[in-house]
Amino acid sequence: MRLSPFSLGLTSPLETARGPIERREGFLVAVGPDSDAGSVPARGLGEATPLPGWTESRAACEAALRGVGGGGDDREPIAPDALDRLDPVDTPAARHGLALALADATARDAGDALAERLARAEGLPAPAETVPVNATIGDGDPEAAVDAAERAVEGGFDCLKVKVGARDLDDDIERLWAVRRAVGGGVALRADANGAWDRETARSAVERLASLDLAYLEQPLPADDLDGAAALRERQTEVPIALDESLASRGLDAALDAGAADAVVLKPMALGGPDRALAAARRAREAGVEPVITTTIDAVVARTAAVHVAAAVPEIAPCGLATGSLLDADLAPDPCPVSAGSVTVPDGPGLAGDAFGDLP
Numbered sequence: 001m002r003l004s005p006f007s008l009g010l011t012s013p014l015e016t017a018r019g020p021i022e023r024r025e026g027f028l029v030a031v032g033p034d035s036d037a038g039s040v041p042a043r044g045l046g047e048a049t050p051l052p053g054w055t056e057s058r059a060a061c062e063a064a065l066r067g068v069g070g071g072g073d074d075r076e077p078i079a080p081d082a083l084d085r086l087d088p089v090d091t092p093a094a095r096h097g098l099a100l101a102l103a104d105a106t107a108r109d110a111g112d113a114l115a116e117r118l119a120r121a122e123g124l125p126a127p128a129e130t131v132p133v134n135a136t137i138g139d140g141d142p143e144a145a146v147d148a149a150e151r152a153v154e155g156g157f158d159c160l161k162v163k164v165g166a167r168d169l170d171d172d173i174e175r176l177w178a179v180r181r182a183v184g185g186g187v188a189l190r191a192d193a194n195g196a197w198d199r200e201t202a203r204s205a206v207e208r209l210a211s212l213d214l215a216y217l218e219q220p221l222p223a224d225d226l227d228g229a230a231a232l233r234e235r236q237t238e239v240p241i242a243l244d245e246s247l248a249s250r251g252l253d254a255a256l257d258a259g260a261a262d263a264v265v266l267k268p269m270a271l272g273g274p275d276r277a278l279a280a281a282r283r284a285r286e287a288g289v290e291p292v293i294t295t296t297i298d299a300v301v302a303r304t305a306a307v308h309v310a311a312a313v314p315e316i317a318p319c320g321l322a323t324g325s326l327l328d329a330d331l332a333p334d335p336c337p338v339s340a341g342s343v344t345v346p347d348g349p350g351l352a353g354d355a356f357g358d359l360p
């Protein structure tokens, strides 16, 4: 297994209530084919891009991958239990990197698109050919938010996710209303507070946002506060509640059991791999909770993998996968660029046929 480090800057920092995201640093993970041992049937490519706060640190990610043979050559056989030795809770990005590389290799060997393999493993029907996506708007000042919203709608997006929670609630409400006035009633608006509010502020927010027609409010309360999220849902049906950070901290099952979410925001990089993200999406669906797939502002390999995961979820809601444009450079041309608020799922085989053939 070969690791190739990379470091990519964002065009401008993505401001969130938990601070700005300025760079994304991680590893490409290349495996096989190791014709001698036969444990990896074809070349496969993965990406491990940790985001501390959502995943392990970069150092922990690298150590975990090296501990299961990363750092060697891609032709070296991989221990059969290598993937099992990467803990999806402690080192989700590391597990994502190897799980994706192995899944890409297996799908390539079979001549299937990754989405087809993922769907079959979960007993889901044939994947979709396109996936709807939301535009991601950072927690900048009101003019910047309105500007970004107008540009996104001109570009064909009909769903916008606006970061909130970095300023006073009064200012956020005014900011969201400014966006609503600018884009009109026909565009779906989501707001993501990244856990910034206490219960009283969150209660006030859902009351004051009731008439804004929000598609959902994401992570209004700290990650651990599932009871608070459940209570918000009980009092305010006009503002659906989505959970993101809570899934990493409390787990999907606890969130579903607590009745704490109308929607769950599933990040393959934070959940330990494409396979685990799709399994989570299927479980959420079965519990009547809408799954949404997003990146952690990953490079093109993991972003493409997340598109395959989303494609495998029948009738998926708009996903947070239009994040490539936030990076000021990328590892390869995008095999599934965003057009008119949607991405086309690559045919394969694997992630995207030959699209990543020049990558290490």
Ligand SMILES: O=C(O)CCC(=O)c1ccccc1C(=O)O
Residues within 6 Å of the ligand: 021, 051, 054, 134, 135, 136, 161, 192, 194, 244, 265, 294, 295, 296, 297, 319, 320, 321, 323
């Ligand atoms: O969902 C999106 O539109 C993009 C992804 C996103 O917002 C995000 C990206 C990196 C880390 C956290 C988050 C988040 O959803 O909170």
Ligand SMILES: [Mg+2]
Residues within 6 Å of the ligand: 192, 194, 218, 219, 244, 245, 265
């Ligand atoms: Mg979020």
